[in-house]
Each structure stands twice: as C-alpha cells, then as structure tokens.
Amino acid sequence: MPSQRLAAVASSPVRDLLALINRPEIISFAGGLPAPELFDxxxxxxxxxxxxxxxxxxxxxxxxxxxxxxxxxxxxxxxxxxxxxxxxxxxxxxxxxxxxxxxxxxxxxxxxxxxxxxxxxxxxxxxxxxxxxxxxxxxxxxxxxxxxxxxxxxxxxxxxxxxxxxxxxxxxxxxxxxxxxxxxxxxxxxxxxxxxxxxxxxxxxxxxxxxxxxxxxxxxxxxxxxxxxxxxxxxxxxxxxxxxxxxxxxxxxxxxxxxxxxxxxxxxxxxxxADLDAHLARLRAAYRERRDTMLGMLPRIMPAGTRWTDPDGGMFVWVRLPGPADTAAILPRALDHDVAFVPGAPFYATDPDPATLRLSFSSSTPAEITAGMRRLGAAVTAG
Amino acid sequence: MPSQRLAAVASSPVRDLLALINRPEIISFAGGLPAPELFDxxxxxxxxxxxxxxxxxxxxxxxxxxxxxxxxxxxxxxxxxxxxxxxxxxxxxxxxxxxxxxxxxxxxxxxxxxxxxxxxxxxxxxxxxxxxxxxxxxxxxxxxxxxxxxxxxxxxxxxxxxxxxxxxxxxxxxxxxxxxxxxxxxxxxxxxxxxxxxxxxxxxxxxxxxxxxxxxxxxxxxxxxxxxxxxxxxxxxxxxxxxxxxxxxxxxxxxxxxxxxxxxxxxxxxxxxADLDAHLARLRAAYRERRDTMLGMLPRIMPAGTRWTDPDGGMFVWVRLPGPADTAAILPRALDHDVAFVPGAPFYATDPDPATLRLSFSSSTPAEITAGMRRLGAAVTAG
CATH class of the missing domain: 3.40.640.10 (Type I PLP-dependent aspartate aminotransferase-like (Major domain))
Incomplete structure (x- = not known):
C-alpha cells in the first residue's frame, strides 16, 4: 500500500531505538544529541x-x-x-x-x-x-x-x-x-x-x-x-x-x-x-573532555584487537570489534546492562560490517561516560 | 539539470506575485493571508x-x-x-x-x-x-x-x-x-x-x-x-x-x-x-464583515454578467468575468491601479478558465476592501 519508493526504506533504527530506551537508568551513547545542560x-x-x-x-x-x-x-x-x-x-x-x-x-x-x-x-x-x-x-x-x-x-x-x-x-x-x-x-x-x-x-x-x-x-x-x-x-x-x-x-x-x-x-x-563564540568555547571544552574520557576508557573495556577512531571534533567514535562479532546481537545485552549504542550495519549503503558500532560522547557527562563504558565492556565481553 | 519531476513544476505564481507586490500603496486581495492585526x-x-x-x-x-x-x-x-x-x-x-x-x-x-x-x-x-x-x-x-x-x-x-x-x-x-x-x-x-x-x-x-x-x-x-x-x-x-x-x-x-x-x-x-474560542469569535466577526463588504462591492464594480461565489466561511471569493476575458492580462493593469488579485488559471489541473480570478478578503480592512474593489473595477473595465 505505501509507495514503492517508501516501502524500500525502513524506519530509522536509531530513532526507533531511541524511542525504546528512555528508561532513566540507561546511559545512552546511542543518539547524536547535543548536551541539553549546555543549551544557552x-x-x-x-x-x-x-x-x-x-x-x-x-x-x-x-x-x-x-x-x-x-x-x-x-x-x-x-x-x-x-x-x-x-x-x-x-x-x-x-x-x-x-x-x-x-x-x-x-x-x-x-x-x-x-x-x-x-x-x-x-x-x-x-x-x-x-x-x-x-x-x-x-x-x-x-x-x-x-x-x-x-x-x-x-x-x-x-x-x-x-x-x-x-x-x-x-x-x-x-x-x-x-x-x-x-x-x-x-x-x-x-x-x-x-x-x-x-x-x-x-x-x-x-x-x-x-x-x-x-x-x-x-x-x-x-x-x-x-x-x-x-x-x-x-x-x-x-x-x-x-x-x-x-x-x-x-x-x-x-x-x-x-x-x-x-x-x-x-x-x-x-x-x-548572544556571544556564540564564547558559547562554542564552552561546548568545545565540555565535549573535548567527554571525547577524551571515552577514548581513555576504550582500551580498558574492549577486547584485544578492537579498533576505534580518534576524532578531532564532532560527537562520535566508531568502533570495530575483533573477529566476526555482531554488534546487533550485543545490543540487547548492553540494554540489560543499562547502556545503549547504535550497531554499525545500518550506516552502510552496501556490504555492512556487523562488527562495528557507533558511540556518541556528547550527551553524557564524564562520570556517566566512565560508568557507561564499564557497563559496555561487561556487555561486550559477556557474550 | 533539475530532476524531471521538478522541471515539470513551475514556482508558485501566487508566491512569485506576492514577492513582487510589497509596495505599501497596493491593496492586495492576492494572498491567502490571515489578518496580522488580529494575531493574539x-x-x-x-x-x-x-x-x-x-x-x-x-x-x-x-x-x-x-x-x-x-x-x-x-x-x-x-x-x-x-x-x-x-x-x-x-x-x-x-x-x-x-x-x-x-x-x-x-x-x-x-x-x-x-x-x-x-x-x-x-x-x-x-x-x-x-x-x-x-x-x-x-x-x-x-x-x-x-x-x-x-x-x-x-x-x-x-x-x-x-x-x-x-x-x-x-x-x-x-x-x-x-x-x-x-x-x-x-x-x-x-x-x-x-x-x-x-x-x-x-x-x-x-x-x-x-x-x-x-x-x-x-x-x-x-x-x-x-x-x-x-x-x-x-x-x-x-x-x-x-x-x-x-x-x-x-x-x-x-x-x-x-x-x-x-x-x-x-x-x-x-x-x-489562551481562550481560542473567544479569539475565533473575534476572527469570525471581523472576517464576516470583510466578506460582506467584498460581496457588497462586487455588483457595483464588475461588468454585467460577472458571476461569483458566496462563501459561508474561509477567506476567498471566486469570480468569473463574462465572455472571453483573460484575468492574467488584467493583472498588470490592476497593479497599475494599486490593487492585486490572483488570476484563476493556475488553480486548474487541466483546461483552465482564463476568465476566473481569486479574491481574498481576510487581510484587508473593510475600508481597504471598499477602496481596493473600486480600483479593481476600474482596472477590469479599463480594458
């Protein structure tokens, strides 16, 4: 019944996931959300x-x-x-x-x-x-x-x-x-x-x-x-x-x-x-610390052989687990551990790599990132 | 260069017209605009x-x-x-x-x-x-x-x-x-x-x-x-x-x-x-008076044989001039008389009737409608 064009397109798995994970105890690295506490x-x-x-x-x-x-x-x-x-x-x-x-x-x-x-x-x-x-x-x-x-x-x-x-x-x-x-x-x-x-x-x-x-x-x-x-x-x-x-x-x-x-x-x-440059300086300082906290945790929680990007800016770190991992299968376990991420496969136009995942560091405090990354490590290594 | 779908579609003549007629001396019956002085x-x-x-x-x-x-x-x-x-x-x-x-x-x-x-x-x-x-x-x-x-x-x-x-x-x-x-x-x-x-x-x-x-x-x-x-x-x-x-x-x-x-x-x-019902009562009273003013002027300004609708509500009166008139050709004359309307042809999917035109009564005061309709009559009969 929907048009052919539309029938070929699924709803965004990221948005569908976000709709499910509004439990307050979850630390979410899933959305690409700016930090609301930093809004002016x-x-x-x-x-x-x-x-x-x-x-x-x-x-x-x-x-x-x-x-x-x-x-x-x-x-x-x-x-x-x-x-x-x-x-x-x-x-x-x-x-x-x-x-x-x-x-x-x-x-x-x-x-x-x-x-x-x-x-x-x-x-x-x-x-x-x-x-x-x-x-x-x-x-x-x-x-x-x-x-x-x-x-x-x-x-x-x-x-x-x-x-x-x-x-x-x-x-x-x-x-x-x-x-x-x-x-x-x-x-x-x-x-x-x-x-x-x-x-x-x-x-x-x-x-x-x-x-x-x-x-x-x-x-x-x-x-x-x-x-x-x-x-x-x-x-x-x-x-x-x-x-x-x-x-x-x-x-x-x-x-x-x-x-x-x-x-x-x-x-x-x-x-x-508004003084947008001063606001951006505050944003950059906060997000830089969050990025550094996340990057500092990755080697401590991920299995040997995991690779990740080291971004100069923005909101995201991209992670690839070693071997034939399937991050979509890890996600339910992560949610059981009260932490969320986005599996990487939907970001590929063709030939998805199921061992990839996206982490956003922008909307969690450094303390939340530290706690959330420990949970993520437990979920990844529990498999 | 544009996609075929888009190349088949012209920009809205109504919006293009509106962009041209922001001279303050023009009384416009062209847009379908609510009256800004009535915004709460x-x-x-x-x-x-x-x-x-x-x-x-x-x-x-x-x-x-x-x-x-x-x-x-x-x-x-x-x-x-x-x-x-x-x-x-x-x-x-x-x-x-x-x-x-x-x-x-x-x-x-x-x-x-x-x-x-x-x-x-x-x-x-x-x-x-x-x-x-x-x-x-x-x-x-x-x-x-x-x-x-x-x-x-x-x-x-x-x-x-x-x-x-x-x-x-x-x-x-x-x-x-x-x-x-x-x-x-x-x-x-x-x-x-x-x-x-x-x-x-x-x-x-x-x-x-x-x-x-x-x-x-x-x-x-x-x-x-x-x-x-x-x-x-x-x-x-x-x-x-x-x-x-x-x-x-x-x-x-x-x-x-x-x-x-x-x-x-x-x-x-x-x-x-807000008290929306009270606001709507004010809107209806004002727009009713504007509609009545416009309908009252039409028989005084239009040539014999002109027909128009008598709307129970909304913002528009639809007019058909007698004979083989072309309202698109009348529009430049109307603008010379400092009054605007929309020619009717673009509202047809097929077989447009070029003798039609749309008048909106919502965004002009009764005094403006009276004056604007006199100008419109002069433009229509000047041809």
Whole structure:
C-alpha cells in the first residue's frame, strides 16, 4: 500500500531505538544529541521574547518568503565568510533543519534510478532520504581518488554525499588534499557534491579546514544550528550553486512553504546578540573532555584487537570489534546492562560490517561516560 | 539539470506575485493571508515564554519524537473530537504546516505515474506537490457523483484531494450528502481521500458539517494552526488511517526528522491557556464583515454578467468575468491601479478558465476592501 519508493526504506533504527530506551537508568551513547545542560536557555528565551516584541512581532507570526528570513541569512553568510567560505545572503536558503536540505536536494536533483555516491559508512538518514527518492546508492572510498574516478566514470552519479568534517558515524575528517582531489573529480565528471557540515564548529584539536564549497560551484554546502545552538528549532541552511537555486526554492515551496518565521526571527536575534563564540568555547571544552574520557576508557573495556577512531571534533567514535562479532546481537545485552549504542550495519549503503558500532560522547557527562563504558565492556565481553 | 519531476513544476505564481507586490500603496486581495492585526500577540509571547521556562525548557530545545509533542497531539485531538471528528492523540502526526502533510502523503502513497483526482479549480500548492511526486492529475466534479464513479473506475486514482469546507480558491462547501456520496465511492473503489481542512473553524453562516473523516478509514484529514492561530509557526496535523501511520512517519523522518520542538511546545501552551474560542469569535466577526463588504462591492464594480461565489466561511471569493476575458492580462493593469488579485488559471489541473480570478478578503480592512474593489473595477473595465 505505501509507495514503492517508501516501502524500500525502513524506519530509522536509531530513532526507533531511541524511542525504546528512555528508561532513566540507561546511559545512552546511542543518539547524536547535543548536551541539553549546555543549551544557552536564557539567551534563547530572550531571543524569542525579542522576536515577539514590538511592531515586528506580527510579521514574525505571519507567512514569510520561501528563501528564509533576510537578516538570518545575512548573519549566517557573515559567519560562513569568517570561516573561509565567502558567502552572500542571496546564496543561502533557510531549511527546516539540515535533514530538509537533504530532502530538497533529493527532490531537485534525483529522478528515480539516479545514482548517488556515498562514503561508507555514512549518515543513516541521508541514505534513507536518497533511497526514498528512488536513487541507487554506490559506495566510494574518499581516501582513494583513483577508485572514486573509476566509480564516477562507471556509475555516472548525479551527486556525491559527504560529511567531510568529523563525520557521522565515524568522526573522521577528510584532509585538505583529499578535499581538493574530490572537488576536482566532481568538476571533471559533472557530479554535484553535497558537503554536509553540521559539526564543523565542534573542533577539539587542529586547525579549521577550508570547506569544499570554497572555490567550486559544484558543491552544495549544508549547515545547521542544531549542534551550535539548539536542534529543537529545526533550523539549517543550504548554500546553493546559482544553477540550482530556482529548483531548490520550488522544492522548498512544495515541502513546507517556508521554515517557521518565529524560529528564524529568534535565531537571528540569537546570532546577533548572544556571544556564540564564547558559547562554542564552552561546548568545545565540555565535549573535548567527554571525547577524551571515552577514548581513555576504550582500551580498558574492549577486547584485544578492537579498533576505534580518534576524532578531532564532532560527537562520535566508531568502533570495530575483533573477529566476526555482531554488534546487533550485543545490543540487547548492553540494554540489560543499562547502556545503549547504535550497531554499525545500518550506516552502510552496501556490504555492512556487523562488527562495528557507533558511540556518541556528547550527551553524557564524564562520570556517566566512565560508568557507561564499564557497563559496555561487561556487555561486550559477556557474550 | 533539475530532476524531471521538478522541471515539470513551475514556482508558485501566487508566491512569485506576492514577492513582487510589497509596495505599501497596493491593496492586495492576492494572498491567502490571515489578518496580522488580529494575531493574539500577547498570548503567543506568553506561550513561547512558558515553553522556555522551568525544567522543560531544555527538553523544548532538544530533538524530539517524529510523531510530535504528546501534549499538543492530545489538545488537538480533543478539539477535533469536539468538532464531530472523534480522534485519539495516537492517530495524529504533527507536521510542519499543512503543506508538509501534503508532501508526506505524496511521498507515502504516490509512485511516479500514479493518478490523483482533484476538484477543479483547487489549491495550487497541492497540485504542485502531487505533480512533483510524478503523479498525473485528473479532475473530478464533486457535485456529480456519477461522473466521479466513472473517473474512479476508468483512471483508478490512488487518492482524491479535496478542500470540502470553504475551499481554496472558490470558497465553496460540499454539503453532507455529497460528502457521504464521495466517501462511499472512495471506499468502494479503494481510493484514499485527503480532506484538507485549514478553514473549517472560520464559518460565518450556517452549521458545522461533520468532517468526511468521521466514520471512514479511507480519509486522511489535515488540519492547521495557520488560520486559527498563526501561520508563522508552520504547525499542522495529519489524522492518519491506521494503515498509513507507519509509512507517513518514515516519510516525516526523511523530510525534517520532526517539527520544531519549541513551536510545538508553544502551540500546546497556547491551546491549553489562551481562550481560542473567544479569539475565533473575534476572527469570525471581523472576517464576516470583510466578506460582506467584498460581496457588497462586487455588483457595483464588475461588468454585467460577472458571476461569483458566496462563501459561508474561509477567506476567498471566486469570480468569473463574462465572455472571453483573460484575468492574467488584467493583472498588470490592476497593479497599475494599486490593487492585486490572483488570476484563476493556475488553480486548474487541466483546461483552465482564463476568465476566473481569486479574491481574498481576510487581510484587508473593510475600508481597504471598499477602496481596493473600486480600483479593481476600474482596472477590469479599463480594458
């Protein structure tokens, strides 16, 4: 009864899992949630109050242009420009979270049967979104430009989806050389690159890398307020090549007319008045300690031969257990031990590695991480 | 370069027009905008402040379940139940405006080539949304059940889209007998009905009619806060037959994960504490006077032989000029006279009648309507 496109897509196992594990005694490394205790609640309360004060209040409760709030786009463009990605407000489209940006790209660029190249493993909801559009997913290895060139030539993908900075689920970052090589390949083969960048401001080590979109009009750059501000507002932005702007605006009209006027006005007030850099410094300090705590525990709790990533930023550590392990079978045991994670298989477009799992360190305190990792070790070694 | 599906769909002429006519001297009957001076700004300001106060504030800034805020769903379900549509909270899915509900229905039910039956003329953005999903649109005449039965048998549509109460763009309402006949036909032929009901609470004359969804599990009922509260929040809801619930939730996950947590919490606070019935009484009184002013002016300004609808509620009057008129050609002249309307042709799936036009009376005061209608008359008769 559901459409064929939809019937091919399962509900997100991560979200289904999250719905099940709201027992308070569980320490969860499963979700990719920012730490709620670090939200700047007073600044948000003031920002919404500003947006609903004075003569502009009525405008902020009304229908609004599809492209998004002009002031918010200016503030976001200025921030991008300050981060080595020169951007004008008119290049930006405000989206209802970065997830919607993916859906709009799919609507604007993908006909059924189109090919989408993806890193693997990669962000689960992107895989779902492209699959729902009827696309065929083809994995690439960004570390091996020759193999990417082969895939581009053989499969002729419409687009390449990447989270180049502190990737979900692996935490890995593509270095400047690989970014340049992939952009050059995309330009040569006429492939669009989607550079999904929700985590870029959460760097705990090393220097900022120039976004892939700087200097190439084949790159669609996606940003989000979710990790630097608050995800509950569902506010993201899409920096669009000029050739795609009209198509993306039509897709956005059909999707929801425009993003919440009041949330956009509050976000503009927040970006204009809150000290976002000071807030980000606090976030980075807290998340860095959480990452270090998790990485410090891993060698103590995991069986010999386990490997894991060492992320420079973001929210995730990716773990591979030794031998023919199946983390999906370990999960129920972990829940019995009051700890949660996400099995790795759903993050693969093809040929999943069932011995992998994703751990998020962002939403647990160091003490919770220490306790939760002990529980995880007990669950893994109890098998 | 855009996908084939998207290339087939133009940007909304209504929204493109609205973007052009923000000259303050223009009196606009073009948009379907609620009157901003009637927004209950103090109640909304208090509702957002409540949502961002106390221990729940952090939860209202965080990611949230795809289905929507539990309390908001309970409040909406209770209101529906009180309006002759018995509804449980678990039947509702909160959407980012009613427009998103249309997009989710399209994603969940329509494969490319599917057939969608529509009244004609009907809501433009619904036509766009179904076209973008690759559907073929087939017009029906709800007043003639025999012809609808023929279309159902011949075209085998997946769904029938209707605005049965105070329709956009015509203002017409389907009576109880026609509702029952269409539901019976849909059940017999296995066709889903989408009952889009954004205007139902804006009745200025006559008695409430039972929604088509009452008593039939073939009807997907869509509601919205946009016309009774404020459109800027982009808050709608979809009452789903049990058979479609899982598919619609997967589509919603892919579309934007969930609707703004803070807007949902504020809407719940508003519905729980504001006196919505008193607010609606004020809205109805104001809009009734505006409708009556517009209907009173029409015979004075329009050429002999012009016909128009006499809506029991909603926001729109539909006008047909006599003879072979072309309202699209009249529009530039109207803008020269500082008055705006929407030509009727884009509201047709097939065989547009170029002599039609849509007038909205909701967002102009009676004095503005009187002045604007004089300008419109001058523009129409100047040709």
């Amino acid at each position: 609640v007073p600044a948000w309360r003031a920002a919404f109050d500003t947006a609903l004060s004075g003569p502009a209040a009525r405008r902020h409760l009304q229908y609004a242009p599809t492209e998004g709030d002009a002031r918010l786009r200016e503030l976001v463009a200025a921030r991008m420009t300050g981060r080595a990605l020169p951007t004008g407000a008119d290049q930006l489209l405000i989206t209802t979270g970065s997830q919607q940006a993916l859906a709009l790209v799919a609507a604007a660029l993908l006909d059924p049967g189109a090919v989408v190249a993806v890193e693997q493993p990669t962000y689960l909801a992107a895989l779902q979104c492209f699959s729902m559009a009827g696309a065929r997913l083809v994995p690439i290895t960004p570390d091996d430009p020759d193999s990417v060139a082969d895939v581009f030539a053989r499969e002729r993908p419409e687009l390449l989806y990447l989270v180049p900075t502190f990737a979900n689920p692996t935490g890995r970052t593509l270095d400047a050389g690989r970014r340049a090589a992939l952009v050059a390949l995309a330009e040569r083969h006429g492939v669009w690159i989607v550079e999904d960048d929700p985590y870029g401001e959460l760097r705990y080590r090393g220097a900022h890398l120039t976004p892939m979109a700087a200097g190439s009009d084949r790159v669609i750059h996606l940003g989000s307020l979710s990790k630097i501000g608050a995800p509950g507002l569902r506010l993201g932005w899409l920096r669009t090549p000029a050739a795609l702007r009209a198509a993306l605006i039509v897709a956005k009209q059909a999707a929801d007319l425009h993003t919440s006027t009041i949330d956009q006005a509050a976000a503009a007030a927040y970006l204009a008045t | 700004v103090p109640a909304w300001r208090a509702a957002f402040d409540t949502a961002l106060s106390g221990p729940a504030a952090r939860r209202h800034l965080q990611y949230a379940p795809t289905e929507g805020d539990a309390r908001l769903r309970e409040l909406v379900a209770a209101r529906m139940t009180g309006r002759a549509l018995p509804t449980g909270a678990d039947q509702l899915l909160i959407t980012t405006g009613s427009q998103q509900a249309l997009a989710l229905v399209a994603a969940a039910l329509l494969d490319p080539g599917a057939v969608v039956a529509v009244e004609q003329p009907t809501y433009l953005a619904a036509l766009q949304c179904f076209s973008m999903a690759g559907a073929r649109l087939v017009p029906i005449t709800p007043d003639d059940p025999d012809s609808v039965a023929d279309v159902f048998a011949r075209e085998r549509p997946e769904l029938l889209y209707l605005v049965p109460t105070f329709a956009n763009p015509t203002g017409r309402t389907l009576d109880a007998g026609r509702r029952a006949a269409l539901v019976a036909l849909a059940e017999r032929h296995g066709v889903w009905i989408v009952e889009d009901d954004p205007y139902g609470e804006l009745r200025y004359r006559g008695a409430h009619l039972t929604p088509m969804a009452a008593g039939s599990d073939r009807v997907i009922h869509l509601g919205s806060l946009s016309k009774i509260g404020a459109p800027g929040l982009r808050l709608g809801w979809l009452r789903t037959p049990a058979a479609l619930r899982a598919a619609l939730i997967v589509a919603k996950q892919a579309a934007d994960l969930h609707t703004s947590t803070i807007d949902q919490a504020a809407a719940a606070a508003y519905l729980a504490t």
